[in-house]
Amino acid sequence: MNAEIRIHRPEGNALVRGVVVGAPEALRFFPHDWRELEGYRARAAALDPTDTSWLAAVRAHGPAAEARRDELAERGGFVVTTGQQPGLFGGPLYTLYKALTAVRLAGELEAEFGLPVVPLFWIASEDHDWDEAHHTRVVGVDNELYRIEVPSVERAGQDALWRVGIGEGGLDAVARLRELLPPTEFAGPLLGSLERAYRAETTLPDAFEACMAELLAPLGVLFTSAHDPALKSASRDILRAAATDAAEHESALAARAQELEGAGFPVQVSILEGGVDLFMDGPAGRERVYRDADGFHLRGSGTRVSGDELARIIDADPQRVSPNVVLRPVVESAVFPTLSYVAGPGELAYWAQLQPLFDALGVAMPVVHPRLGATIVESKVGKVLDKFSVTRERLEMPLHELASELARDEMPEAARAALGRIRGAIGQGSSELTDAVRDLDPTLKGPIGSARGAAFEAFAEAEKKIVQAVKREQEIALAQIEKARLHLYPEGAPQERVINANYYLARFGASFVQEVLDAMPAALPSASTPA
16 A cells, blocks of 8 residues: 555543543543553453343354354354434545454453453444534645535434434435546445445444445454344333433443542533433434433423423333433443443543443443544655655644745755855844944934844845745745645544545545555554554
């Protein structure tokens, strides 16, 4: 592959940075230190690896995943989970990196425990934020960044994503991607796979799963969806408790939020007064449940629901009720034998809020493991970075500031030295002249100082004109740097948070996934056996 893969841990707020480096003041909000095997062993000891009833809620795509599922059914074992809201064509690169971190970590833990430890990808199919899920961005053959999206359809943004078909817009989006990707030997099969995934009758979660399953097929990754009937059936007790003990849960979460703020850390998820950690399908779509003196009501439509009625719905039709962002991790850990959850930076921040909710619901919290990330530096981009000494700090600059800095760097050395000598001479000469006339007339210091300042100002203006001349010579170079910025820091954000994986899959083929995995270091610094 004609590119360099630079692996890193996630960046984020002070809490995220503290967790990544192992700062005690940050790690105290988690039950285990993700860097140490003891936490994973403690979590394994709290689980029953022989209970495989949860396998009814997972799906295996391809021979490798089917073999892992069969092995779990025969021997028992554990999972390392991660997940994501559905994103068009697999979403930004970081979604892939989360899955690969789970693969890496599961392999290391399996070597340690001697039992199957399989990566499990949770698809947040119950989310209803269509605008977050229906688009992606790719770099076109012209080195410009493009947004591709599936147009809004009926009930989009109201109902859970798993209930909303994408219509013909899915295939139109694939057609647009075909126009933008380079016509390589890999592009044809890739686009054919996407056309099969994004047929008119599918949903964004199902198409997303098809994309991710295709990418991860050789790695034995299992999949589940938030709305899976077997998962919903297994989570009834948690959903009931979230309703009946809502006030207690709110109080515990609010106390943890205050504790985080007292330690100087931000609170990622606001704790809403009267809010229940549940959504329910109602007249206005997927609506947040709130409690009141007479029971519950739905935030959007105002529909009232008694406690008994909500309990009956959870028992008879649990797919109508779904956990919110803080309850979902508890559901996942209650249903699956989860040793660890691989989290992105935003997730790390809100997982720090969750220990009191896990405790209140009687569920042991897994080890929260920060995902690995990557920056892909293609050869053509790397040459530009090396030629012009472009650092990440420079890529984050506004273009006009970067242009000025580069122009100063590129100023002829002789001109820079001459300007330095002139400034030195002006400073020294004006000081000598001031000393020479001090006894003659002390008031001459003012005119001499003014002349000194005017001279400095004149030569500063001369330097600006020299820099401008250099800028004109650097127009082509600046254009090259701007293209490098588009590849590495598009829209002012890290590459992995913006660019879709299909750009690299079209350029380098399916081996791109394995090469990123191979470039990843051990997920556990203390692991004795590499994956």
